[in-house]
Each structure stands twice: as C-alpha cells, then as structure tokens.
Amino acid sequence: MTRSFEQAVAAFSPALPLAVAYSGGVDSTALLLACARKWPGQVRAVHVHHGLQAAGDDFERHCQDFCRSLQVPLVVQKVDARHAPGQSPEAAARHARYKAFEALTLIEQAQEAIQTIAIAQHADDQIETLLLALSRGAGLPGISAMAPQWQRGGLTYCRPLLQVSRADILVWLQAQGASFIEDPSNVDERFTRNRIRARLLPALQGCFPQFRDTFARSSRHAAQAQEVLDEVAVEDLARVGVPPLLTALQAFSRPRRANVLRHWLLRVHQVTPTAAQLDELMAQIEACRTRGHQLYLKVGQGFCVRRGKALDWYNP
Known part of the structure; x- marks a missing residue:
C-alpha cells in the first residue's frame, strides 16, 4: 500500500x-x-x-x-x-x-x-x-x-x-x-x-x-517465489556437487535443473546466462549420456565444458 x-x-x-x-x-x-x-x-x-x-x-x-x-x-x-x-x-x-x-x-x-x-x-x-x-x-x-x-x-x-x-x-x-x-x-x-x-x-x-x-504487490509475490527457488537451489547444488555432476543434473526435472544451473553459474562464477544460452546448455547436458560426448558452449564471457563426469565453466 x-x-x-x-x-x-x-x-x-x-x-x-x-x-x-x-x-x-x-x-x-x-x-x-x-x-x-x-x-x-x-x-x-x-x-x-x-x-x-x-x-x-x-x-x-x-x-x-x-x-x-x-x-x-x-x-x-x-x-x-x-x-x-x-x-x-x-x-x-x-x-x-x-x-x-x-x-x-x-x-x-x-x-x-x-x-x-x-x-x-x-x-x-x-x-x-x-x-x-x-x-x-x-x-x-x-x-x-x-x-x-x-x-x-x-x-x-x-x-x-x-x-x-x-x-x-x-x-x-x-x-x-x-x-x-x-x-x-x-x-x-x-x-x-x-x-x-x-x-x-x-x-x-x-x-x-x-x-x-497492485503492481508492487505482484513484485513482492515474485520476490517471495524467488526466495523459495534460491533455497531449493542451495539444497540442489549441495546434492549435485561443485562442479555439478552431469548424471545428477540429468536426474532433475527440466525446471529444477535450470534453477540449479542459474544458481551455480551466478554464485560460483558470477555469470548470468541468457535464456538462449541456458536452453542450449540444458539440451547439451541432456545429450551427454555417453563417456565420449563432449560439451562446449559459450555462457557469459566464458565457456561451459565437460570435464570427465562433471560440468565446468571457465573464462579463457
């Protein structure tokens, strides 16, 4: 009010x-x-x-x-x-x-x-x-x-x-x-x-x-929902590890996987992916089902890559 x-x-x-x-x-x-x-x-x-x-x-x-x-x-x-x-x-x-x-x-x-x-x-x-x-x-x-x-x-x-x-x-x-x-x-x-x-x-x-x-009320509702998502992301990141294991990420639903990926990139690497980058990253993670499948994608100013069983990000 x-x-x-x-x-x-x-x-x-x-x-x-x-x-x-x-x-x-x-x-x-x-x-x-x-x-x-x-x-x-x-x-x-x-x-x-x-x-x-x-x-x-x-x-x-x-x-x-x-x-x-x-x-x-x-x-x-x-x-x-x-x-x-x-x-x-x-x-x-x-x-x-x-x-x-x-x-x-x-x-x-x-x-x-x-x-x-x-x-x-x-x-x-x-x-x-x-x-x-x-x-x-x-x-x-x-x-x-x-x-x-x-x-x-x-x-x-x-x-x-x-x-x-x-x-x-x-x-x-x-x-x-x-x-x-x-x-x-x-x-x-x-x-x-x-x-x-x-x-x-x-x-x-x-x-x-x-x-x-009324608009401010909607913003407060959004902020409260984001707080819940942040709490879930903290718990999920503890489960998938840092850097996150690909098989653990694949076990999540697509929305939950996106949530933990955004959290990991921002909190660990101070990177915010675009919607297009996050969609492509999700698709590549889903495709990483065999040992030889590689992953390499520009995200922010750096790149997400596959390192063994885990997903990593680096800035060359």
Whole structure:
C-alpha cells in the first residue's frame, strides 16, 4: 500500500550514522532534508559526479550549497560512468555509483564508519523498473523489481520511499520551500525509462488508479517465489556437487535443473546466462549420456565444458 512521504520517513529506522545518496533532484533532496531533521548531526550526503553532462559541475555546486545550508557534511565522489560497448548507459552509471558508495566504508563521521546508504527511489521508479523487466522478458528476479533493503560491499542499502509516489514527494518538498535541480536527461525520451515515465504511467493512472499498489504487490509475490527457488537451489547444488555432476543434473526435472544451473553459474562464477544460452546448455547436458560426448558452449564471457563426469565453466 502506498504511503505518504511523512509516513515513510517516520517508519524509516536505519543504523546511524547514515549517508544519503544525494543527486540534488526532487527525491533525494526531500529524503536528505527529512533525514537531516530527524537525526541532526548523524547524517551525511554523498553526491556522485558521473562526468557525463556539462551541467555536472553546476549540480555539484548546488549540492554543496544546499548541504552547507543544512550543516550536513557532503562527500563528492567523481567517477567515470561512460558505458562500454554492449553495456547500457544506465547499468554503467549504476555500477559507477556503487563503487563510489563503497568508498564510504573508508570515511568516518562521529568516530563511527558509515554503514548505511539511503537511496530515494520511489514507487514510480519501482513501477518503471518492473515494466522495463517485463519488456525484456525477465524472469522472477527482474519482476521482483527493487528490494527495500540489501547488502553490498560491506554496506546496507535502504530505499525507504518505495511506497511513496513521486507526486507526493514533490508536494512535500515544495511545502518546505527547498530548492532542487532538474536533470534534463530525466525527460530525454531517447531513454526507455523516460518514455515509460512520460507515456505509460499517465495511461496506467487513467486506467488503473491503484496500479502502484497492485503492481508492487505482484513484485513482492515474485520476490517471495524467488526466495523459495534460491533455497531449493542451495539444497540442489549441495546434492549435485561443485562442479555439478552431469548424471545428477540429468536426474532433475527440466525446471529444477535450470534453477540449479542459474544458481551455480551466478554464485560460483558470477555469470548470468541468457535464456538462449541456458536452453542450449540444458539440451547439451541432456545429450551427454555417453563417456565420449563432449560439451562446449559459450555462457557469459566464458565457456561451459565437460570435464570427465562433471560440468565446468571457465573464462579463457
């Protein structure tokens, strides 16, 4: 169920001291302002300068001025967020941001290291993420959209506004008279997420006024189902071994075999196969019924191969 901005902030109880990811835009400005008021002296801001826009230096100066007015320490992390060939710009920027956030483990405030990062992603962001995942034919992990809390690189990340609409955040911030910046890239419809925001969300609002609640509920159901599959995969990987024995894999049903293979590739080798790669891998495993049958298939940046009685993966 959607919440008001005030309700979400009241329910937020992170470990302190807290760092807020602060871009200078509406959402992060509102979150930083509310947190600084709720925990005076226990909040710092971190601004990631992506180096992608000419206005980036202006954004940084705005953030410095606003944090100075709040008496909130600001850390600026400059990163190179340019994307590599075949990598989405959004993924490259996200990876660069995480690297910048993880650098905060070396920064101390009030003689205590920052361990929690608050990110101001909200209910509309959650729906956009779900629709992007559906457009790409994603499975349960993608349909689960964004988690409210998770661990990465020694830090706890929180999204306390996932049940708050952007419109409610904007109304609250305007009532405070606080200044914020508008990133022109957020309205550039060359990016799919922006087209969803500009065209699909208004249409959904007209057809299904409760769509933020109902779509988010579907994402939570998907996340719960994925948790069960992860638990089964851990048990199954213990049964088939690492590297997994081919005969043990062949004994599983096709869906269960796919589940344990995805788990093994991701947890052991940090590889996520495409749907086509996984289908072909399953077919080749099924065909490996004789001692001389070989298996060799590109998966991710490496290859799945047969080594004796087992399936292995390597990156040449």
